[in-house]
Amino acid sequence: MIPWDAETLVPLPVMLPLFAAGLTLALHRYARVQRIISVTALAAALAASVGLLVAADGGPIVVEVGSWAVPVGIDLVADRISAVMLTVSFVMLLCVLLYSLGQGVPEGEDEPGTTRGDMIPVAIFHPTFLILAAGVANAFLTGDLFNLYVGFEILLASSAVLLTLGGTAERIRAGSVYIIVTLVSSLLFLTAIALIYGATGTVNMAQLAERLPEIDPTVRTALQLLLLLAFGIKAAIFPLSAWLPDSYPTAPAPVTAVFAGLLTKVGVYSILRTQTLLFPDNPTVDQVLMVLALLTMVIGILGAVAQNDVKRLLSFTLVSHIGYMIFGIALATEAGTAAAIYYVVHHISVQTALFLVVGLVEWRGGSTSLDRLGGLAKLAPGLAVLFFVPALNLAGIPPLSGFLGKVGLLTEGASVGTGLAWVLVVGSVVTSLLTLYAVVKTWNKAFWQAPAEEIESDVPLPRGMVLPTGALVAFGLLLTVAAGPLYGYAERAATASMDGHTYVDAVFPDGADRGRGESVVVGDDADAQEGGHG
Template sequence: MIDLDALWSAQTLVPLPVLLPLFAAGLTLALHRFANVQRTISVAALATTTVASGALMVAADSGPVVVDVGGWAAPVGIALVADRLAALMVTVSCVMLLCVLLYSLGQGIAEGEEPSDGMVAGAIPVAIFHPTYLVLAAGVANAFLSGDLFNLYVGFEILLAASSVLLTLGGTAERVRAGSVYIVVALLSSVLFLSAIALVYAATGTVNMAQLAERLPEVDPTVRLALQLLLLLAFGIKAAIFPLSAWLPDSYPTAPAPVTAVFAGLLTKVGVYSILRTQTLLFPDDAVVDRVLMVLALATMVVGILGAVAQNDVKRLLSFTLVSHIGFMLFGVALASEAGTAAAIFYVVHHISVQTALFLVVGLVEWRGGSTSLDRLGGLARLAPALAVLFFVPALNLAGIPPLSGFLGKVGLLTAGVEDGSGLAWVLVVGSVVTSLLTLYAVVKAWNKAFWQAAPPEIVADVPLPKGLVWPAGTLVALGVALTVVAGPLYGYAERAARTSMDGFTYVNAVFPDGADRGTGESVDVSADTEELP
């Protein structure tokens, strides 16, 4: 008899965010001649994955859920670890990926394509788009759930392969050029990451992160610092941290709106997550590196927002604000405190929803106005008032206007910086305030030019917005507002996630529940109090 309780256990949920999209990708590729079937499979797979990840997030709140892939126990086998941080990131990512997929389907219909013609999202072949998009979703989930460095590398490579295809779909010269730059930079990051993994294994004999948390403190400090810096360099490129961010503003704006939204809202956050995970679990309490990260956070904020202020194209403006606000997340990580880490986690969730929503709305602006250049737009507040609201709300949220979630996340970061009390922390507090004010200036300038100034003659009046585009974008805008409503419970979850991430023992004990390092059979010191706080 089938044990239903075992079948639907929390352990069963852990691999689903990876397996379901991969299985669906194979089906959509095999059924490439049936566009409607492909659409149904993609939506059903991501909807199911979203539900499963939400259930996993609830389960992980009681403690990390670990699955040894293939039945091979860690550290010999690959462990998927769904603690609070990983489960939260997977859930938010699935919601975003589902909304963007629905938007992409609506865009294909809005451009006059019949459901049977095999095209979607701006002349993107369905046969290519759906499998690639689902593989991207699987790669994101694999990166968040990975319990060892090499599997994290595999997740990055899945992202690289899928994102390279999505970025160059359509085959225009501009997209191929931008895609070439992206691929070269991503390959450089991958080479650095793989080299770091090889050196980590040479120094410790393992790549399992729980085991590394026990072994790295025993490594020579100079070697440990070199390993830490090499990993940060690889992840810094992925996260677009200054001065490793020059590739991003030129790569993202050329892609179709749904692809740009996914890239801007999610892919850089995988790099931020990797920095957060390794800094808290593998390299805690390194004051020198934390100070370096504070300097980089400030530079990323300031350089990014100055680039945004100088832009006259909405997509490029938002791309520079994306770089700038990565600095806020790095600020929280660099503080190396529970308060800073919790604020960074909350801010990542906020930024994924808001940045994705803004790029989808900009896709609507381009559809309605025919351009994303602020010199060629105008009058959209009168011609499309709903579109004006859809842009205005997440733009203010991005700038951190109270009482929206962006304001709450920034208050959390500023409070953590003040509590730190160091000179660099105070400089970052001031830099964060200045960056927020400049963000407000940049988005208000964009809103005034696109929506408030007189409409140019080429913009046709009385053209309704396609509902297939409006409601997915509106759903993400509403989600950004909903984060304000549920900010208390969400921030509490982020604080608990930060607590378990910072203590390290919870993660290690979940992977090795018998209290032993399975690679050597030696006992692990778990004498510290690991009782979960409410």
């Protein structure tokens, strides 16, 4: 049985950060109060997410926003996938916020190891960061395509502000590129929503799961591809990923870490949700996704190998490893989906931790260029360990979580056994080896070899930055220690997701009208179609 108060928890990951954002904006003159409010709100949202993680294992939990019944109103649905995504996201958001408190200094002050461009304007950072957290939670919980679009727009507005913090020319340029690309994606998504509503009379995902199979297969495939195009830009799938390596490295370390850990994963989650719930049976599109997954993995990691700046190198590995997640989704099997879910959770924690470590490297070494760094293993051995562990995890060294996720993907790819699946298996192994080469190159140049330029030996690492980074690295190791229960949870999530009826029955528990048996038409008679806005 679901705990009686489980429904109370569902809106909290959205409401708490939004409420706190308003408070921190109103109290912008009181930096210490802002910090207390922000940390408290994210910690409470994390607690609510953990509660949902436990409760959702018994089945999806549905809340009708404003007590408007589905499909007239918008519903929030916490199932296993959304609950696990929420939990790991708020772990990451809380660690990054604490890291930013250790790094951030008021405008106008200079601290050792940082430049003016690295300073975080505290007054605007907190409300914007909290709004971004609310947007992420809304995207994971919504059961309505239009509300998913609203979540994306919340992310766009907040991320544009965070990306241009400090107002340097480089950040404004990168922010402009990011905004234009994201607006194109949003326009495509909004167009897809309009067409889907015109074809089915609803944008509620549970209802769409029932109505989409009734429309013309060609129209359905066109709608599926349009959604994939919109989500593919947000997830940075090749060839829609060129914007990412130029946009992310310019922002302050906490902002870059959040972007790398979460924003692309919202796109991946959207693909996972729509592919399994709305378009579960389309082998042709699955094959297209397999090809894109292969290109994303291989071209992304080749770009990483060619880089000589740690931030850009990690940005390309981020693109590359999105390919692993798309690989699992494209297999269109329960085992492949489970491996993809596990790999998403792993990648959020590891990629975020690496970008936080790079922020510490920049603080300690004064640069992220591998030509200017060196000898950090001797100058800061603790920092060397903080980089070494998640770097090996990213490369998939046994027995770490990256290895376990990749084994799951490779095993299911081999089990599917098609020629394209085997090509992806080989591509995945090559990508993993090249990832290992890239991180070893970074380790050798930044930590092991003698520096080309003298690095100050008396620049201390702020404890407020080191502790959250260590906590996130430890969380990545916890995913290895708890791999059995977590992977089992992912398998149950994949089973329910591939089934589809579990989700639909939770949204319509009393056999309410789902659209079954209704005539769904496109054309002159579309206005006679019945259906509510979800």
